[in-house]
Amino acid sequence: MSLLREAEKCIANQHANGLNAFITPLPRAGQWLDRVREADRRRDQGKQKSILDGRLVAIKDNICTRELPTTCASGILDKFASPFNATVVDQLEDAGAIVAGKTNLDEFGMGSHSTNSRFGLVKNSRRDKDGQDLSAGGSSGGSAVAVAADQCYVALGTDTGGSVRLPAAYTGTVGFKPSYGLISRWGVVAYANSLDTVGVLGKTTSSVRDVFSILNHYDERDPTSISARSRSRINTHLQTSRLASRLTSTPLRIGVPLEYNISELAPSVRQAWLMSLAHLQEQGHTIKTVSLPATKHALSAYYVLAPAEASSNLAKYDGVRYGTRHDGPDNDGNSDSYLYSNTRGHGFGPEVQRRILLGTFSLSADAMDNYFIQAQRVRRLVQQDFDSVFHASNPLATNDLDAGRPGSGDDVDVLVCPTAPSPPPRLSDITGNSAGSSPLNAYVNDVFTVPASLAGLPAISVPVTVTGSNQDTGTDGMTGIQVIGQYGDDELVMQVGEILESRQFVGSP
C-alpha cells in the first residue's frame, strides 16, 4: 500500500468515528498530501529519509507545534498557538514524518481516563461485552486511541506517572516511556518536570523503537537532556560483557515484585500476569520474586510531588502574555481579592484546580516538611529499591560503573508486572456520580506505573490476550503487561516487551 493510501485511510478514520481522539485532526486536504507523495517517490527510489518518511504521527496536544494549535485540553489555552515546534516535532519532521493532528488528553496531562478535557472526553475504541463505552486511559488517551483505531501510524504521548503506559494497556496498544532525560522536553508543556517524559505509542514494539531511535538524542535546549558524554558513558557501560550478553547468550532473570500483587488486582489481570511469567519461563528465563518495599508509599509520594511541581509550572497561565483571559476584571473588581482569580478560575478545569491546590498546600511553609520533603525522601527510597534489585547498576546514581554488583544471584534484569490493576472501567462509572468517579479512585490506576516514573526508569506496556477464561470481566481479554528496566536499559525493556507483545494465552475456564 502506498504511503498516500495509508495516510488517507488514517485521515478517513480520524474523521469517521466519534472517539474524540483528536482535538485538532489533520484536514483532509492540505500541503501534507504533497509531502506524503514526495515520500512515496523517495520510497520507490529507495531513498527513504527514515522508516517514518511519509507516515502520520499523532502528537499529544501538550506538545508544541507551530502549524497546529496547542491547547493542552485546557480552557486557558483553548485558542493558543505556539510560536515554535517542540524538538521532538522537528526531529520527526526532519525524518519525513507528517504531524497527524493533535490528540486529546486530560487537561495538562492530569488524569487517568482522558475525561478531563475542555474538548470532551476520549472514548476507547474497545467496548465491553455489553457494548458500553470504556475508558481510554489517560492522560495520553487520545494518542492511544488514535493508534488503536488506525487514525495514525504511531503517536507521541507524555508520561508523568503512567500517562502513556496506562492508555496503552486500556487500548491494547504498545506504550513506551523511556528513561528520563533521553528524549527532549523542549516544547513539551510541563506538568511535573522532574517526572515528565515523552513516550511513544504504536501497534508494535518495533514501530515504537523506530520512533524512539529518531528522538533519542541530546538537545541543548532541554537542561535535563542527558548529554552526549553521559549517553556514550551509558552505552559503554551496557556493552560490558555481562550486560551485553543478556538475552543474546544468557537467559534473563525476571523479577516479580511481591508488593505489586495487591488485593485490588483484578483476577483477569492477575491471570494475564501469571501466564506472561509462565511464557517467559518457557523461553528459558528465570523468574524471581523481589521486594520493593517503598512501593506502597510511591503513589502517595507521586501525588504530593507531581501536584507540587504542577502548581508551580501552571502559575504562568494568567492570560497576560498569551492564552485566554477571562472577560472583565482579573478579580471581582475588588482590589483586595486575588490577582487573576477570574482567568484562572474559569480557564482551568476541576482536576487541574484540585492539583494546583494540593501542590500549593504541600509547598506552603507549614506543610513543606511533612509533605514535599517526605515525598522526596520516599522518591529516593523507591529509586534505591529498584537499584537494589537490578543487576545492572544505575549509571546516574554512582560513578562506580562496573557491569553490576557481584551477583548475589538475587538480582534481576527486568521487572514484569501488570500496567494497571484492572481492565478499563466503563466511562459511565467514571464520569457519573457513582463511587467509582472519585478522583482518588482514578489515582489508584497509577499504582503500578508511578514507581518507574519516580525513579526515571524505562518501562513499556504491551498487550497480551487471555482467551477462554471466565475471569474475563467483560472485555476482549486484553491486558497490559509492563516491563521495567534499570536506567538506560531502554532497549532491553523493549526486547522483553517484544517477547510478550500480542501473545495469546488460553486461560483456564
Next chain:
Amino acid sequence: MLRPWLSSGAVRALSRAPRSLRPILIPRNNFSSASNLQIDRVPLRKQLKQDAKSLKAQKKQRKENEEASRQEWELTVGVEIHAQLDTAAKLFSRAATSTSATPNSNVALFDLAFPGSQPKFQPATLLPALRAAIALNCQIQPVSRFDRKHYFYQDQPSGYQITQYYEPFARNGYIDLFDYDGIAPEDGERVRIDIQQVQMEQDTAKSQEYPGPTSTQLLDFNRVSHPLIEIITLPQIHSPATAAACVRKLQSILQACGAVTTGMELGGLRADINVSIRRRSEVLGGLGQRTEIKNLSSFKAVEDAIIAEKNRQIAVLESGGKVLGETRGWTIGSTETHLLRGKEGAVDYRYMPDPDIPPLVIGEDLITRLQESLPMAPDTLLLQLIGPEYGLPIEDAKPLIELDDGARLEYYQDVVDILHKNGLDKSTKAVLARMAGNWVLHELGGLLTKADQTWHADIVPAQSLADLIDHLKRGLVTGPMAKQVLASIFDGDRRPVPQLLEEDNLLLRPLSREEYISLAESAIALNPKMVEQIRGKQLGKLGWFVGQMMRMGEKGRVEAPKAEMILRELILGEKA
C-alpha cells in the same frame, strides 16, 4: 524663592490636611500662626536668616533626641541588596540584557514563560557574581542550586522568580566599614558586618501605570531575567548612618570589581532593610520583632527610613503596643514609613527547588583565576591615593573613588599617567598627582556643577588637562589663567593646550623687577593710608595691594607671589 512656595503649596496643604504637615522640616512658626500678610512684611534676608537659625536649632534638638533614644533603645538593622549584574545575556536565556532598548525587544521564549520553553543557565553571568562574592570575602560554594519563589504579579511572567534560597552560591562573607566611610561615631574606627549569603536571581519586568480612566499597566519584559545578586547581611548594624555607609560601601565595592552596571541613582541597586529595636536593658533576650522596609533607592532614603522606622517602633512600644512583623514602604521626602503588607497578608513564597535547572558547580580553578584578576578594592585604592605616591587628602580621595561610578578616578589616573610620563623624581610626581587631584575634583568639578552637567571624560580630554597642569607646574602660565583656559576647553575649545596658549598669547611673559616696582609704586601712591596700616602690623592688607597690582598690570602677567614680594620690600623693607 521661599515665598511662593509658602503661599501656594504649603498653605494649601495646610488647610487640606493640617496634621500631615507637622513633620515637615520647615519650622512651623513660619506659617502656623502668621498670615500671608505678616510673612510679606518680613524682609527676605532676615527671614532666611531666621529660617536657617531655627533649622539649625531643630537639627540640634533632633540630634539630642536621637541620642537620648539611642541611650535607651538599641537599634538592629540587617541589609539586603539587589544589584543588577553587568552581563551581556540574561540569567536563563540568550536574550541580551538592556536598560534602554525599545521595550520588549530583548525577550526570549523562556523570558515570557511560553509553554514548553525551558531555562538555559548562561555561565557567563556567573563571572560578575563571583567577582562580587570574592570582593565581599565570601566562601564560594562548590555546589549551589536554584529555587523557585512563587507569587503572582504582572511583572513576573512565570508566576515565580528563580533564585537561590536553599543553597546560595556564596556564604559567610564580610564587609569592613571605616570611620571615613561615614559610620556612626559610636562605631569607632572600624566595624565589620558579616554577610550571610550572596545569591543569584532573576529580575522582574518593568511595569508602569498607564494614565487613563481604566487601570492599565504597561509591561516591558526586557528586564525580565536580567541577572541580579542579592546580598544579605546579618543583623549587625546598630545605627542608621552605619547602615547607609554599609549600602554605600557595598555599591562602591560592587562597582570597583566590575560586578554591576549602575549604582542606586540609576536603579541598578535596590535595598531592603530589616529594622528591629529592643531596650538596652533587655539585650540579653532575643532581638525585637523586625519589620522590613522594601525597595529603598538612595543612601539617604536608607538612613532616613531607618530613623523613621526606629522612631515609629519606639513610639509603638512606649505607648504599650506591639511591633508587628510587617512589610513597610518609604517615600522619598517622607518622614514616616507606611504599611505595605501586614503579617496576615504575608506571602508564602512556597520555595521549591527548580526541577529543570541542574546544580551550579563552581571549580576551584575558576575562583582562583578570578581572585587573581580582581581589580583593587576601594579600601586598598583609598590607602594608595592618600599614601606618599599620590598624597591626596582623604576628603579628596574618597569622592574621586566614588564619583561617576569610578569614571572620575579612571580619568584622574589618565591625567596622572600623562603627567608622570617624563620619568620624574618621586616628590615631583607626588606634587603633580596632588595638583591633578585638585584640578580633576575641584576645578573641573566646579565647572560641571556650574553648568549643571553630568560627568563625561571627553568634556575636557585628559591630555588637555595634563598639559595645562604641566604648564602651571613649570610656571609657564598663572593659576588664574590656567583656570580660564580650563573653562574655555570646557566650553568646547578643542585646540591642543600648547597651541591654544600660544595662539591666544596666554603664556606667561614674566614682568621684569622694574615693571613690578613701577606697578607697586603706582598702587602705593594712590593709597598712602593703607601703607601706614600695613606698617602698623595689619599685614592682611598686603593682599589688597596685590589685587590692585594685578588689576593695574597687563592681564595674566602679574604673578601674585612676586607682587607680594615686591610690596613687602617696598613697604616693610624686607629683603628677598
